[in-house]
Amino acid sequence: MFWQQLVNALWLGSVYALFALGYTLVFGVLDILNLAHGAVFMWGAFFGLLAVTKLNMPIWAALLVAMLGAGILGIVLDRVAFRPLRKRNAPQLAAIISSIGASTILVSLAQGAFGAQVSRFPFDTLPAQVFTAGPVRVTLVQVIVFAVSLVLMAALLLFMRRSRSGKAMRAVAYSGRISSLLGIDVDRIIVTTFFVSSALAGASGVFLGLAFSAISPFMGAPIELKGLAVIILGGLGNVPGAILAGFLLAATEVFGVAYVSSDFRDAIAFTVLILVLLIRPSGILGTAVERRA
Amino acid sequence: MARALLTVDNLQTNYGAIRAVKGISFVVEAGATVTLIGANGAGKSTTLNTISGLLKPAGGTVTFDGVDITGWRADRVTAAGLVQVPEGREVLAPLTVAENLELGAYTRRDKEVAQDMARILDRFPRLAERRDQQAGSLSGGEQQMLAIGRALMARPKLLMLDEPSMGLAPVLVRDVFEIISEIQAQGTTILLVEQNAKKALRAADYAYVLEHGVITQEGTGAALLQDTRIVAAYLGSGH
Numbered sequence: 001m002f003w004q005q006l007v008n009a010l011w012l013g014s015v016y017a018l019f020a021l022g023y024t025l026v027f028g029v030l031d032i033l034n035l036a037h038g039a040v041f042m043w044g045a046f047f048g049l050l051a052v053t054k055l056n057m058p059i060w061a062a063l064l065v066a067m068l069g070a071g072i073l074g075i076v077l078d079r080v081a082f083r084p085l086r087k088r089n090a091p092q093l094a095a096i097i098s099s100i101g102a103s104t105i106l107v108s109l110a111q112g113a114f115g116a117q118v119s120r121f122p123f124d125t126l127p128a129q130v131f132t133a134g135p136v137r138v139t140l141v142q143v144i145v146f147a148v149s150l151v152l153m154a155a156l157l158l159f160m161r162r163s164r165s166g167k168a169m170r171a172v173a174y175s176g177r178i179s180s181l182l183g184i185d186v187d188r189i190i191v192t193t194f195f196v197s198s199a200l201a202g203a204s205g206v207f208l209g210l211a212f213s214a215i216s217p218f219m220g221a222p223i224e225l226k227g228l229a230v231i232i233l234g235g236l237g238n239v240p241g242a243i244l245a246g247f248l249l250a251a252t253e254v255f256g257v258a259y260v261s262s263d264f265r266d267a268i269a270f271t272v273l274i275l276v277l278l279i280r281p282s283g284i285l286g287t288a289v290e291r292r293a
Numbered sequence: 294m295a296r297a298l299l300t301v302d303n304l305q306t307n308y309g310a311i312r313a314v315k316g317i318s319f320v321v322e323a324g325a326t327v328t329l330i331g332a333n334g335a336g337k338s339t340t341l342n343t344i345s346g347l348l349k350p351a352g353g354t355v356t357f358d359g360v361d362i363t364g365w366r367a368d369r370v371t372a373a374g375l376v377q378v379p380e381g382r383e384v385l386a387p388l389t390v391a392e393n394l395e396l397g398a399y400t401r402r403d404k405e406v407a408q409d410m411a412r413i414l415d416r417f418p419r420l421a422e423r424r425d426q427q428a429g430s431l432s433g434g435e436q437q438m439l440a441i442g443r444a445l446m447a448r449p450k451l452l453m454l455d456e457p458s459m460g461l462a463p464v465l466v467r468d469v470f471e472i473i474s475e476i477q478a479q480g481t482t483i484l485l486v487e488q489n490a491k492k493a494l495r496a497a498d499y500a501y502v503l504e505h506g507v508i509t510q511e512g513t514g515a516a517l518l519q520d521t522r523i524v525a526a527y528l529g530s531g532h
Contacts, residue, residue, distance in 0.1 A: 164399070171385050171396055178383045180367035181345060181376075183400035183447065 003136045005258045009251040011142040011211065014149035017246025019204040019223055020230035021156060021239060022197030028173040028237030029193045030086075032095040036077055037201055038224030039106035042217060044070035044202025045209040046114060052125055059125050059210075063148070066206045067199040074198025075191055077102055083190075103220070110217035119215045126210065145207040152203055153243055156196070160239060165192055173237065229273045235286020244284060249273070295322040297356075298451055298482050299344070299375070304353035306336075306343045313339040315506035316353065321451065326473075326483040328493040328514070330527060331503035337486040338380055340503070341455050344484075345377040346370040358450060372400040374450035378457060382440040386429025390420050393428050393439055397446030406446070413442040416475075434465040441472060451482040458489050470496055490527040494518045502527075 019041060026034045048066035051057040057065065081102040085094050129140040160166040171179040172189045180186050208223070209215040230249050234241025249269055256268030276284065299321040306314040314336045321327045329337045342348045344355050346367035354363045357375050371377075385393050394413060398406045414421040417438045423431060428439055437457060444452055454473070458466040470492055477483060477496075487493035494500055497514040502523065510517070517523045 167388070167392055167396055168399065170388055170392075174385050174387055175383065177347065177367075178379070178385060179396075181347070181371060181379060182396050182443070183368045183371035184396070185366075185368050 070202025
């Protein structure tokens with residue numbers, strides 16, 4: 001049973017990590033919690049679904065469509081919900097409230113467009129293949145979700161470390177003021193951040209939709225809360241921390257269900273979160289000095 | 294007479310409800326080193342921050358290299374070749390020394406960035422030793438060198454230095470002024486704001502004295518060094 005749970009924790013963790021990466025990225029650059037991240041995730045899943053069912057695209061192309069669509073949605077979100085507040089130097093709380101409002105609107109729009117019922121990717125979207133190794137079962141979907149999530153995370157880390165825009169993004173995360181003195185167009189970096197962050201949310205939406213075979217306008221809410229836990233656990237704004245914490249939260253959840261009870265699924269995970277924060281208030285990889293407003 | 298690279302005309306800036314800069318005018322000629330001296334709170338940094346675009350002027354104009362740049366955003370001012378080293382040596386602490394220098398050349402698209410980086414690391418061996426360390430782990434003096442080196446990576450036409458010697462030990466202050474004279478020798482125009490008036494006046498071709506947001510005196514560095522009122526007000530008998 002242990003190995004089976006480990007496999008489950010790995011693929012689920014990769015989706016949590018991917019979702020939380022974009023979440024923490026926006027926090028790192030803008031110092032705001034974008035509580036509409038889960039709604040963008042949900043829209044990403046629907047973009048992917050529409051690409052498969054209406055445009056008859058193969059799943060890999062649908063994933064690109066979902067990422068692009070979610071990315072553009074993220075830019076629109078910034079323009080409408082965050083940028084006007086930023087220009088007026090509104091307090092952080094205003095941005096959080098604004099993001100909750102945006103989230104509600106995005107969920108309602110999805111409800112209007114797709115109905116409240118659960119939609120699914122067609123069964124032949126991916127071959128229903130199952131691999132077995134002794135007592136351990138793993139589906140092709142899970143393998144693909146895990147592998148592609150890892151590739152996307154590696155791509156993001158590489159982008160942040162090596163590319164000119166990625167370095168500028170880290171500069172803006174530390175200080176918009178210094179960055180602007182270096183000739184960095186801070187507004188453009190913020191737009192890039194929202195695009196990248198939301199594209200990752202869109203991808204994780206497709207992955208979770210595929211793996212659980214369930215897409216609905218309300219699928220963003222539970223992962224929103226888990227994502228929040230993950231980025232706090234990893235250290236706010238800390239990209240490697242979010243990855244680590246994503247896997248950690250999934251493992252706690254999966255093993256909690258397996259060894260304790262499924263009734264306590266989220267309770268166990270959040271108990272662990274609270275315990276970790278009592279020991280390390282700034283998160284596993286968070287350091288008070290590394291980031292500042 | 295050389296042409297004016299930077300012309301500030303009747304510049305005014307509010308700092309909250311207070312008018313910190315009350316209509317000052319001065320000129321920086323191409324190739325020259327000009328200094329603004331004055332007591333704490335005289336409006337020196339506010340003046341630089343307004344020129345560089347960090348603060349918006351309440352009135353007046355700033356002309357750089359023949360272009361009216363009044364009220365431009367800071368990144369555009371930097372891209373135009375007017376580069377500020379901010380007060381308090383603000384390095385990008387979580388990024389490495391090498392990344393700080395690379396981002397100094399953010400606005401450049403030419404092929405000589407790597408060459409300039411090698412030259413700067415050559416000039417500052419301490420930075421070369423620490424090129425892959427986080428900039429935040431450097432000492433105060435090293436951070437100031439990094440901040441200056443980073444600004445030079447942009448190949449500025451005019452370099453604005455805001456209190457580069459502030460908070461540094463005397464031996465490091467000497468280093469900073471030595472670097473300033475090297476930058477001068479390479480032909481870069483400099484606008485220097487300093488509280489260390491004596492050193493600043495020695496380094497400068499021309500100087501303006503700022504008091505409560507207005508310019509009260511001006512002259513060559515050498516002339517102001519001889520001025521008894523300046524000596525009394527800013528240089529002190531102990532210097």
